[in-house]
Amino acid sequence: MTDVASPPGRAGARRLTRRQRARLRRLGVYGVTLVVAAWLVVVTDWGRLQEAFFDPTIFGDQFPDMVTRAARNTITFTVLSFAIALALGLMFALLRLSPIRPYRWFAVVYIEVFRGVPALITIFAIGFAIPIALGTRVPGRYGAGCLALGIVYSAYMAETIRAGIEAVPRGQLEAARSLGMTQARAMATIVIPQAFRIVIPPLTNELVSLIKDTSLLYVLGTTADTIEITKFARDEVGRTFSITPLVAAALVYLAITVPLTRVVAVLEARGRRAR
Amino acid sequence: MSDAASTHAIEIDELHKYFGDLEVLKGIDFVVDPRDVVCVIGPPGSGKSTLLRCVNRLEDPTSGRILIEGVDITDPDTDVDAVRRRIGMVFQQFNLFPHLDVMGNLTIAQRRVLHRSKGEAQEVAAQMLDRVGLAEKVREYPARLSGGQQQRVAIARALCMNPDMMLFDEATSALDPELVGEVLAVMRSLAEEGMTMMVVTHEMGFARRVADRVVFMDGGVVVEEGPPASILDDPTHDRTRRFLSQVAER
Numbered sequence: 001m002t003d004v005a006s007p008p009g010r011a012g013a014r015r016l017t018r019r020q021r022a023r024l025r026r027l028g029v030y031g032v033t034l035v036v037a038a039w040l041v042v043v044t045d046w047g048r049l050q051e052a053f054f055d056p057t058i059f060g061d062q063f064p065d066m067v068t069r070a071a072r073n074t075i076t077f078t079v080l081s082f083a084i085a086l087a088l089g090l091m092f093a094l095l096r097l098s099p100i101r102p103y104r105w106f107a108v109v110y111i112e113v114f115r116g117v118p119a120l121i122t123i124f125a126i127g128f129a130i131p132i133a134l135g136t137r138v139p140g141r142y143g144a145g146c147l148a149l150g151i152v153y154s155a156y157m158a159e160t161i162r163a164g165i166e167a168v169p170r171g172q173l174e175a176a177r178s179l180g181m182t183q184a185r186a187m188a189t190i191v192i193p194q195a196f197r198i199v200i201p202p203l204t205n206e207l208v209s210l211i212k213d214t215s216l217l218y219v220l221g222t223t224a225d226t227i228e229i230t231k232f233a234r235d236e237v238g239r240t241f242s243i244t245p246l247v248a249a250a251l252v253y254l255a256i257t258v259p260l261t262r263v264v265a266v267l268e269a270r271g272r273r274a275r
Numbered sequence: 276m277s278d279a280a281s282t283h284a285i286e287i288d289e290l291h292k293y294f295g296d297l298e299v300l301k302g303i304d305f306v307v308d309p310r311d312v313v314c315v316i317g318p319p320g321s322g323k324s325t326l327l328r329c330v331n332r333l334e335d336p337t338s339g340r341i342l343i344e345g346v347d348i349t350d351p352d353t354d355v356d357a358v359r360r361r362i363g364m365v366f367q368q369f370n371l372f373p374h375l376d377v378m379g380n381l382t383i384a385q386r387r388v389l390h391r392s393k394g395e396a397q398e399v400a401a402q403m404l405d406r407v408g409l410a411e412k413v414r415e416y417p418a419r420l421s422g423g424q425q426q427r428v429a430i431a432r433a434l435c436m437n438p439d440m441m442l443f444d445e446a447t448s449a450l451d452p453e454l455v456g457e458v459l460a461v462m463r464s465l466a467e468e469g470m471t472m473m474v475v476t477h478e479m480g481f482a483r484r485v486a487d488r489v490v491f492m493d494g495g496v497v498v499e500e501g502p503p504a505s506i507l508d509d510p511t512h513d514r515t516r517r518f519l520s521q522v523a524e525r
Contacts, residue, residue: 174333175370175429179384179436180360189383194374 058244062236066245069224070232071252077146077214077228082207084150089157094187096162107158114155120216123148127220142226145217153210160202164195197271204264208257229253283342284309284440284471285330290339292325299325301495303339307440312472314482314503317492318518323475326492327444330473331355331362344439360388363433363441367449369425371417377404377428378413381435389436396435403431407461423454427461440471447478479522483507491515 095107126148131137168191176186215230229249236245285307292300299322307313315323328334381400385391407427447455466485483503490500493514
């Protein structure tokens with residue numbers, strides 16, 4: 001085999017093929033990474049670290065309660081907020097694409113406002129302003145908070161879903177209309193199902209981010225019934241003077257988000273077959 | 276013959292269409308009678324596809340009238356969806372629904388528009404699929420079919436609605452040359468069964484053998500029309516002659 005890449009003068013044992021050089025480079029990267037990791041392991045004071053961040057007694061004490069009570073609430077908030085966000089998001093995406101100008105304006109204002117204002121402020125506004133303004137509370141123990149989070153996330157989702165709808169080729173709508181479907185029917189059965197397939201990855205991002213943002217709901221006040229993971233962990237930190245509950249909280253969040261994103265990846269792969 | 280007007284399948288009067296300032300159709304008059312096959316030929320940009328798309332209102336005409344079996348579809352009070360149900364359309368890019376398998380493509384409009392039962396819709400679908408020679412592909416997704424097969428499924432999909440007439444918008448232009456024949460064969464058998472067809476095409480051989488009438492368009496007007504032999508072999512206009520000398524007949 002002649003090696004066109006190396007100069008002819010430097011012959012002999014030092015000459016490496018391109019493949020050999022690539023392997024050497026890769027081994028170099030692995031080697032450096034290993035050395036750094038080993039150094040960190042040696043240098044770290046594991047005893048003190050464990051004392052502060054992972055006290056097994058504290059962990060064992062509050063972990064079951066965190067999972068059965070706090071995690072359940074986090075999931076409930078997430079599911080409710082996501083359902084509200086998806087419904088409103090789809091509606092505002094369609095308004096944003098409407099041929100009727102005032103509908104479009106309304107959608108643009110809504111999206112800009114709720115995307116631009118911090119979620120915390122929107123939660124305050126819905127939680128405290130609505131009761132004052134309308135003299136009535138949003139029903140349900142979680143109602144106001146989930147409505148607020150749903151509204152905030154619907155602003156993001158509206159833009160995501162709109163992009164998905166616009167990514168469906170125009171010929172799809174034309175084919176559906178040429179078969180006699182009304183505009184609404186064609187959107188519902190042909191365009192929107194394809195659009196959702198396109199936006200599954202960004203919507204998954206938004207769902208994961210929503211799971212974490214349910215921790216903002218504590219500002220509306222929590223009871224033993226409505227406490228979610230982060231608030232639970234912070235209360236425990238205050239009680240035990242250990243960081244361990246926060247580490248436990250991190251693990252619980254991961255236990256929710258990682259399987260979720262894996263499931264979505266599988267669904268996505270299955271959907272791709274049909275395309 | 277006072278009934279004559281209402282017996283035209285398609286009647287187009289003084290049709291104008293602008294895209295912005297650009298006048299694409301400059302006063303088209305045109306009829307297609309039931310069971311007729313009319314081929315519309317002409318250079319790119321002549322307005323032939325726009326004309327076809329106006330016939331089922333995928334484009335809104337700027338002025339003029341289009342009557343489908345006597346119903347004025349340019350009248351804002353006309354139920355366009357009801358008229359479209361009677362007109363099958365086949366697109367250059369097939370436009371099959373990628374998220375549905377072949378059976379789904381063929382049944383969805385039957386179910387949702389004609390409100391046929393699932394069993395009935397599937398029966399019609401199987402029949403039409405057989406007619407285009409693809410009975411064994413019921414459960415395939417469009418992405419797994421060749422271009423020629425996709426276009427034949429698209430024709431079957433339109434036929435499932437039992438249309439009174441079919442529009443073909445350059446149905447073979449996006450196909451590899453070796454796949455054109457199978458689609459033309461299906462179109463030809465449809466013509467032989469007496470389907471009313473308006474066909475925008477570059478296939479001069481098809482126009483010669485199948486068309487009852489050939490219409491030559493250029494620059495947004497109908498330059499001339501007549502039986503295929505007289506238009507294709509003995510055109511009266513220079514523009515027609517020039518166009519024909521540029522397209523090779525297969």
